Amino acid sequence: MSEFISIIIPCYNQAIYLDECLQSVLDQTYSNWECIIVDDGSPDNTKEVTEKWIEKDNRFQYLHKQNGGLSSARNAGIEVAKGEWILPLDADDKISSRYLELAQKEFDKDYTVIYCKAEKFGVDNEFWDLPDFSQQALAQTNIIFCTAFYKKKSWEKVDGYDTNMLYGLEDWEFWISLLKNGGNVYRIDEVCFYYRTKENSMITELSQTRKTMMLFHIEKKHLDFFHQHLGSMHHLNYEKEQNQKKAEYYHNQLQKLINSKRYQLTEKIFSIFRR
Known part of the structure; x- marks a missing residue:
C-alpha cells in the first residue's frame, strides 16, 4: 500500500492565490493524499474559496482556527493530519504535478527530510540556487524552503513548529530542531517547488528589530548547534x-x-x- 501524505496549507489573507496553489495539488500524479487548508482567522474569503475545492474533491479539508501565526496554523493542521508524511505548502506557492510521486519513491530510504530544486516566480523569475545541505551550511542560514517532506512522528519528536517564531524564520528553526542531532536529507534533482516573490511579503517586511528578536531566540534555543558548527x-x-x-x-x-x-x-x- 502506498504511503498517505498530508499537505498542510495555512492561509491568512492569501485567498487571492489559493486557487492556483490548490490546482497544483489537485494536479498531482500521486493520488494518496489529503490537503488540509488551515484558515488562521483570515479576514478574507479563504473559507469560500476552500469550500469550492472541497466540492470538487473531498481530499481537500477546511480547518478554521483563531489567528495565531504561521507556526500555530501549521501545527494545528499537522495535529489532525492522518498522513505518515507531511508536506507544508504556503497558500501563495505551487508544486509541480510530480512532486509527491518523486518524493514517495524515496520514502523507504531512511531520509529525515526530502525536498527538491526550486524556482522563483512573480516579481522575480529565476532558478532558486540554494547550497547543498550540510549542518555547517544550515548553521549559517536557512537552506531548505518550507515545502519539504518529513514524517509526522519527526514533527512530534521536536514538539512541532515553535510558536514563539511570530515574525518569520520559523522554517529555519524547525529544520535545526529536526536535523541538529543527525538525520539524512535528500534533494530531488528536479524543479518541483515554485516560490512566489512579491513586493511585500513576511520576509521583506521583517524589520531589523523583529529579525534580531527571532535570531536571538533561535541562537539561545540552539546554542550548542551554533557552537559546534560556527564556533563560540x-x-x-x-x-x-x-x-x-x-x-x-x-x-x-x-x-x-x-x-x-x-x-x-x-x-x-x-x-x-x-x-
Missing part, C-alpha cells in the same frame, strides 16, 4: 576584529601609496599620454 561568539567576535584590523591595514597602505611622490609622478606621466 567570542571566537566570531575575535575573527571580526581581526578582519577589521586587516581592512584598516590595507586601507592605510593604499593611502600611503596614493600619497607617495612616486605614485603622483606616475599619474602625471599617464595623464600626458591620455591627452
Whole structure:
C-alpha cells in the first residue's frame, strides 16, 4: 500500500492565490493524499474559496482556527493530519504535478527530510540556487524552503513548529530542531517547488528589530548547534576584529601609496599620454 501524505496549507489573507496553489495539488500524479487548508482567522474569503475545492474533491479539508501565526496554523493542521508524511505548502506557492510521486519513491530510504530544486516566480523569475545541505551550511542560514517532506512522528519528536517564531524564520528553526542531532536529507534533482516573490511579503517586511528578536531566540534555543558548527561568539567576535584590523591595514597602505611622490609622478606621466 502506498504511503498517505498530508499537505498542510495555512492561509491568512492569501485567498487571492489559493486557487492556483490548490490546482497544483489537485494536479498531482500521486493520488494518496489529503490537503488540509488551515484558515488562521483570515479576514478574507479563504473559507469560500476552500469550500469550492472541497466540492470538487473531498481530499481537500477546511480547518478554521483563531489567528495565531504561521507556526500555530501549521501545527494545528499537522495535529489532525492522518498522513505518515507531511508536506507544508504556503497558500501563495505551487508544486509541480510530480512532486509527491518523486518524493514517495524515496520514502523507504531512511531520509529525515526530502525536498527538491526550486524556482522563483512573480516579481522575480529565476532558478532558486540554494547550497547543498550540510549542518555547517544550515548553521549559517536557512537552506531548505518550507515545502519539504518529513514524517509526522519527526514533527512530534521536536514538539512541532515553535510558536514563539511570530515574525518569520520559523522554517529555519524547525529544520535545526529536526536535523541538529543527525538525520539524512535528500534533494530531488528536479524543479518541483515554485516560490512566489512579491513586493511585500513576511520576509521583506521583517524589520531589523523583529529579525534580531527571532535570531536571538533561535541562537539561545540552539546554542550548542551554533557552537559546534560556527564556533563560540567570542571566537566570531575575535575573527571580526581581526578582519577589521586587516581592512584598516590595507586601507592605510593604499593611502600611503596614493600619497607617495612616486605614485603622483606616475599619474602625471599617464595623464600626458591620455591627452
